[in-house]
Amino acid sequence: MTVPTPETPYGVxxxxxxxxxxxxxxxxxLQIFLGGFGAGxxxxxxxxxxxxxxxxxxxxxxxxxxxGILFLTSNxxxxxxxxxxxx
Numbered sequence: 001m002t003v004p005t006p007e008t009p010y011g012v013x014x015x016x017x018x019x020x021x022x023x024x025x026x027x028x029x030l031q032i033f034l035g036g037f038g039a040g041x042x043x044x045x046x047x048x049x050x051x052x053x054x055x056x057x058x059x060x061x062x063x064x065x066x067x068g069i070l071f072l073t074s075n076x077x078x079x080x081x082x083x084x085x086x087x
Contacts, residue, residue: 010086013075017084020044024085028072035064040071045080 004011010019022044031040036058038050058064071077077085 013084019086020079020081020083022079022085024071024074024077024087027077027085028068031064031068031071033068035068036061038064040064040068044077044085 008018010021012018027040027043029040030043034040035053038053038058041047041050041053053059053064053067056063058067071085075084075087079085
C-alpha cells in the first residue's frame, strides 16, 4: 500500500503513476448518459474531444457509448494533467 504525499494525495498505481482526483466510474457514467454533450470528457479535462463530441452529438451516441465503456473498463485513462483516473 502506498502512503499519500503532498505530490500524490490519492496515492500511486502499481506502476508508480499518481492517481487523479477524478474517478473513472464518474467519467464513464457521465459519458454513457450525457456523452452527447461530452460530459465525461469535460469532467476529465479533455475539452477538445468534449467539444467534438458536443458538435457531433457524441458521434450520434455511438462514440459516446463506446467511450463511456472504455472509461469504465480501462485502467490507464488519464486526466488533463496525465494522472491515472481512480477506480
